[in-house]
Amino acid sequence: MDKQENTNADGTKRTLSNRHVQMIALGGTIGTGLFLGASTSITKTGPSIILVYVIIGMFFFLMMRGIGEMLYQDPSQHTFIAFISRYLGQRTGYFAGWTYWIGLIFVGMAELTAIATYVRFWFPHTPAWLIQVGFLVILTSVNLIAVRIFGEAEFWFAMIKIVAILAMIATGIMLLLTQFKTPTGQVGFANITTHLSLFPNGIHSFIGAFPMVFFAFLGMEFIGITTAETKNPRHVLPKAINEVIYRILIFYIGALIVIMLIYPWQSLSVKQSPFVQVFSLVGLRAAAAVINFVVLTSAASSLNSMIYSSGRHFYQLATESNGRFMRRFKIISTHGVPAKGILISATLILLAPLISALPIVSNAFSLITSTSSDLYLIVYSLTVVAHYRYRQSTDFMPDGFLMPAYKVVDPLLIGFFVVIYISLFFDSSNWLPATLGILWCVIFGFFASRERSTVPAVSVSDDKMLDHL
Template sequence: MRTENTGLSRGLNSRHIRFIALGSAIGTGLFYGSSESIRAGGPAVLLAYLIGGAAVFLVLRSLGEMAVASPSAGSFGEYANRHLGPLAGFLTGWTYAFELVIVAVADVTAIGVYMGFWFPEVPRWIWVLAAVLIVGALNLVSVKVFGELEFWLSLVKIVAIVAMIVVGIVVIALGLGTGHVHVGIDNLWNNGGFFAGGIDGWVVSFAIVMFAFGGTEIIGVTAGEAESPEKTIPGAVNSIPLRIVLFYVLTLAVIMSITPWQQISDSGSPFVQIFAGVGLKSAAAVLNVVVLTAALSAVNSDIFAAGRTMYGLAERGHGPAAMRRTTPDGVPWVTTLVMIGALLFGVVMNAVVPGEIFLIIASIATFATVFVWVMIMLTHLKARGAMSPEESAALKFPAPFWPYGQIVTLVFMAAVLVLLGVHESTRVALEVGVVWLALLTAVYLLAVRRRQHRPAVGTAPADTPVAEERAEIAV
């Protein structure tokens, strides 16, 4: 591998961008984490997904506006650096990298859970380790290989989800089942009501709901390696509402119609549980292959995005210079290896606390995710607010509902962060998040800013006679 920086390769086309976005939006949060949100909020979790999805759509449209206007690697960290200041850019970039590490640990954890469907006697950490090594190696090849891999993995997920919805509707329409489980859409309101978990449970469900949408902001990161950002980014962002309705709301409505919500457990994917529960064992096995593919796809996207984010941080002097090293194909191999090393921590966690790791990780990831979204919205408000009417009118992909939609979304995201600290089950996320931000701020003030203000070797302060003499010679 070459050690010098050759720059990132623009090898992602429109097809790749769309499916990379899908790979991030449709992952462990839907296939596994949805069981946690269903148990907390009951059927009303469908409303939580709609509200959360609307807020995320506005975040992505705001990010899309900036990405189309100025495509760059590690985009929102760089935008925050430009419009809110270096500290904001440092916090945003490294918190996003932290988010992806935590989300990736959740994704590889889910892989271990899914493999337990066929091999319950094999320790989970073995499957987690295998997934980290395989997907990590594939990410070291080239960005086009990554794009193609993500395209096919995401395609499998989409086809499977559509097929599951169709089969689920048939099961509901024909009343298929084992006789032990009632099947019908009245399951959405007959088992304690639509708000069966109470308003409190419904509010708590937002912590997992927002985790499910985490990673969709990868659309902005791909701008740095997209062939035509002005064409690919808008298409990917605008398809978000359809994904939310089809892949989240409709899918979970089918799940809770086939199996009463209180019977869904966290022992595996609810997608697999519903068909096993009505006696369709072969369908359950096929779906387990699908959810396994979905988790591999999500890990693939996580490693890609984290690597590119750390590369962007290094380019701005906010990270070690070694992170700018790329392969001849333009892959930032150092950052990819860093990500693989971080995921090995997930292997250890799955060996030590396999039963508790997912909820803890999901809550911490929610804090990091929502913090990044808050910074994206603040950056957009500052950037758009500084534009003249003529500049705003010239935007190729302006965010809608300016500025009121952005303000409402920002308030909603702040409320989710407060929510994490109110409830005991998710309070650890806020505690870890506050400590993380405090450590980052200390690192920036004590190391990064001091290094950036330090005169280079062989130079003198600007107000010394030596500096003045050199300036005269240069002229």
């Protein structure tokens, strides 16, 4: 391919290969929610956390099939939010666009907060804000250089995570087969089955685990966001999405089972990664330090993806807006990236150290993750409705990458997202962000309904504009 064929009409470059997208898909699927948040989830509900991951993983996979179907029909879009504008109206798209972008910022804050926690494993006296600023500057620079540099960085970030999880699973199997004994007892299924209960801490705790697990899956949609900068999107996209289910089974369910085989779930500390605790328990202090590096890499990977995604999403907002302020963000840099969108997103992520420093915030990570989950739930619900409308529109591609039984699946997904939102109120620490989410819908939804600055997304009913992809 020549240089022109590798460049989109807006100046962004299609330089991500299949291996980049596959690893970005893994990077978006495996993040801080698993490496750090799993401790909180396991202590809330014990072995039944596996059931929570299976349920949420299944619904996420179905949602990704819906998003994938729309992106397969029009892979030129930088974000799936464009389909909300197209099928639900410009003002709904305006509301969803800003809501999703702010959600990305909050997830970026959560990852930045986690990074400081991991680094202080080695440097406990280093100020958290200094660590956060340093990492944010480095990763923002990576995103500003070129999309291929981002792809390479994410490829190796994801590779480290995969190797670490597979190593832990292999270690767990070996310890199980050799009947290894730790200071808390013998490694085995007895750690899971003894006094087994679906609701060991009550049904409220079981339901309260859903928001944190939901957060663990946030970012899965990044598979689609990379489509516009992928060399062969219609070949890469279906494969990347269909493999999501295997990643869930191996990397989430497999890791959780091994953690609980080795470490009695009642003894896990919510202040430290369960991966680090497991290796420390079996006497591998050096391995624990290595795993801490891995979970640090995981958080850096997720933050890297958030900067990538939020920058492109803000660029998309700018291109769909006639507002005077947004005009300056419609520019693609000479490196083929939306530099100004990346910079404004990274600047707002820097609010994380300020939130962590507030005296009234006892657990900044939990507060930020709950807030981001609220915003994502709103956008995901609108995306599913947009998919339903797409299937009934003239754009529908009957020979495309179809979601099965959409008339049943789409309503089920909406109901699932409503249940997750309600579950936020089962934990007193989530009341504030859950209430703020409702206020956001009411107040910003009112202003969005009066917004006239957005321009409609162009509907694509044929493949002519995609012949060059």
